[in-house]
Amino acid sequence: MQKWEWHICLSRWRHLQRQFFNGRAEGWGQYDYFNGDQYIGEFKKGLRDGKGTLNLKNGTRLQGDWIADEYIGNTDAFQSSAVGCVQGNCQSGEGIYVYPEGQGKYVGTFLSGVPHGEGTVFYKNGSRYQGQLEKGQLNGYGSLYHTDGRLTEGFWNNGKFTGKRPTQQVFCSRCQQRYPTRRS
Known part of the structure; x- marks a missing residue:
């Protein structure tokens, strides 16, 4: 598969700059939102995932780890002495x-x-x-x-x-039942 870097305008975002792989954002990139917010960081399968920074219009900055488009915090911020x-x-x-x-x-x-x-x-x-x-x-x-x-x-x-599949087999109890035959 070939990787492409696109710069496009979307109705939801003012400007989007990132790499696409199989039609989804992949790797390092940037979102500039219409409301003035900006995300710079990693994307996986089209979602914010990995290290990244979200700069909000109000001045708030969320920097750290993202999983499936959710901010989970700065997991690197904990000192080695904190256990x-x-x-x-x-x-x-x-x-x-x-x-x-x-x-x-x-x-x-x-x-x-x-x-x-x-x-x-x-x-x-x-x-x-x-x-x-x-x-x-x-x-x-x-x-x-x-x-x-x-x-x-x-x-x-x-x-x-x-x-890729569960190791347990699931049986349908209905499939084991006998259905009554039609009486005339």
């Missing part, structure tokens, strides 16, 4: 947990003090997992973004990638 729950409710709610010795960070939902539900794991080597977790393990559908640009997307079971 544990550094923001939010890491017992039963949403929060940010920094692991000891720079092993990584988790941003997402917690249940009984353990990552559980939707979240993002930032690993020490720079890769990140975004998706479902269960009892602290990658479990369910998720995407692992490798540092070399590869993407492993699909289903996970107890921290291991199982593939």
